[in-house]
Amino acid sequence: MAQTYLKNSYIVTMGPEGYVYDGGGILVQDDRIAAVGIVDPALVGPDAEVIDLAGKYVLPGFVNTHVHTSQQISRGVGDDVDFKTWLHKRMWPFESNMTAEDSYVSTLATCLELIRSGVTSFAEPGGQFVEGMAKGVAEAGLRAKLAKSVMDCGDGLPPVWQRTTEQELEQQEEDFHRFHNTADGRIGVWFGLRTIFNNTDRLITRTKELADQYGVGVHMHVAEAKSEIEYTMEAYGEPTVTHLARLGVLDKNLLAVHTVWLNNEEVELFRKHDVKVSHNPASAMRVLGFAKIPRMLKSGICVTIGTDGASSSNHMDIVDEMWLTSLIHKGWRLDPTVVPSEDILRMATINGARALLDGHLYGSLEAGKKADLIVIDPHGPSMLPANDKIASLVTAMHSSNIESTMCDGRWLMRNRKILTLDEDAILREGCERSAAIYKRAGIELPDRFPVVKVRG
Ligand SMILES: [Zn+2]
The missing domain is CATH 3.20.20.140 (Metal-dependent hydrolases)
Structure with missing residues (x-):
C-alpha cells in the first residue's frame, strides 16, 4: 500500500457541499483518496510520502x-x-x-x-x-x-x-x-x-x-x-x-x-x-x-x-x-x-x-474517489495577490501555475516536470511528422510576410 500525504494546503474540494479547507490535508492511498480536509494522523503510515504544500492549492484534476x-x-x-x-x-x-x-x-x-x-x-x-x-x-x-x-x-x-x-x-x-x-x-x-x-x-x-x-x-x-x-x-x-x-x-x-x-x-x-x-x-x-x-x-x-x-x-x-x-x-x-x-x-x-458518466469516480476531492488532482502554486506576478482565491483560479491563473498533476494516484507531472513521457522527443517527432503530412496532403500555407532565407 503506497501513501502520499499532501498537507497544509488550500483544498478546493468541488464536492456536493462545496467545502474549501484552508490548511487542510489529503491522504492518497494507491489510486484512491483516503481522506480529505481534517486528516486523522493515525491514518498516515510511517512510510507515507509527506509533502508540505504551504501556500499552494489543491483542486480536482x-x-x-x-x-x-x-x-x-x-x-x-x-x-x-x-x-x-x-x-x-x-x-x-x-x-x-x-x-x-x-x-x-x-x-x-x-x-x-x-x-x-x-x-x-x-x-x-x-x-x-x-x-x-x-x-x-x-x-x-x-x-x-x-x-x-x-x-x-x-x-x-x-x-x-x-x-x-x-x-x-x-x-x-x-x-x-x-x-x-x-x-x-x-x-x-x-x-x-x-x-x-x-x-x-x-x-x-x-x-x-x-x-x-x-x-x-x-x-x-x-x-x-x-x-x-x-x-x-x-x-x-x-x-x-x-x-x-x-x-x-x-x-x-x-x-x-x-x-x-x-x-x-x-x-x-x-x-x-x-x-x-x-x-x-x-x-x-x-x-x-x-x-x-x-x-x-x-x-x-x-x-x-x-x-x-x-x-x-x-x-x-x-x-x-x-x-x-x-x-x-x-x-x-x-x-x-x-x-x-x-x-x-x-x-x-x-x-x-x-x-463523461464518471461523476461517481472523480471530478471532486472526496474520500473514496480516484486520486485525480492538481497542485497549484499561485506564487508569481500574474496571480498574486490572490485576495479572492476562488475567482483568481479562473480570472488570473495560467497553466504555468499548475505545478503538479496526479491521475489515478500517480504523478504525471511533478514540479513542472512531466514524468510519464519524454517531452523533447515527442515534440521533435511531432514536428517532423507534421511536416511530412503537410507535404503528403499538399497543404501549403502562404507566407504572411516576405521571408528572406539566410543560410549560415
Ligand atoms: Zn470538435
Missing part, C-alpha cells in the same frame, strides 16, 4: 470534454481562413493523410499539453485511429473516453472516409471490444458521431442504441455553425436539436459539443433529457458564435468545458478556456454577474466528470 488528439500536430493549419477552406482544403486533407502512428504521436503531444494544463481526464470526439490514441493515452497515464470520427454521408469527403453505415458501426464495435476498459480502466471507448452533415438518421439512431447497449456515451458536434441549421432546415424542415429529439437520441449519455445554435425550446429539450454540453469558447469565438451558456446554467443543464482541436483554437489549454468562459458571456450579455467563477470551476471539474 480538470476534465476537458472535447479534445481532438489527431489535430495537435496540424496546429496552424487553419488560421485566418473561412470555415469551408478550413474544413475541405486544410483539415480533411490533413487528417485523411494521417497514419495510425501519426495519430499515436499526435496523441502524445496532446497529452503533454493536457498534463501541463492540469487535465487528468478528457473526451476525444474522434480521430480515425482509436488504436493510436489508446496507445498514447495509456503511456501518458491520463484517463480518456475515445471515439472514432464517424461519417457515412456528405459532399466532398476524401475517398478514404467514404464508408457505409454498417462499416462505421462495425468498426466502432470492434474498437469497443479491443480498447474499452483498458489501461487499468483509464480508457473507455465511446461512440462518435461527427456532425449531422455527415451522419444519416440511421447511423445516428443505431449509434445511440449501441451506446445504450454497451453502457457508454455518444460524443457529437451539435448545432455547431449557422450553416448547419440552414442545412437541417432544408434537409429535415427543422433545426438540428429538434431533429435529434425527433430521432429519440437526446439523453443523459449524449455529450453535445459546441451547441451554439439552439433556440430556447431546444435548450429546454436539453434540460429535459439531461444532455451534457461541452462549451468550447475559443473555437466558438473564431467562427461559430455565442452559445447560450448563461441560460443553460440557469436551467440546470450540465455544462462543461472543452478546448476542441489545435487546428480550431490553437490553445489546448483548459485554463485559458476557463478564463475565456468567464469573459465572453459577460461581454455579449452586458452583464458582469453571469457565469461566475464557481460555476466555471464546476464546469471544468465535477460537471466534466458527470458528462
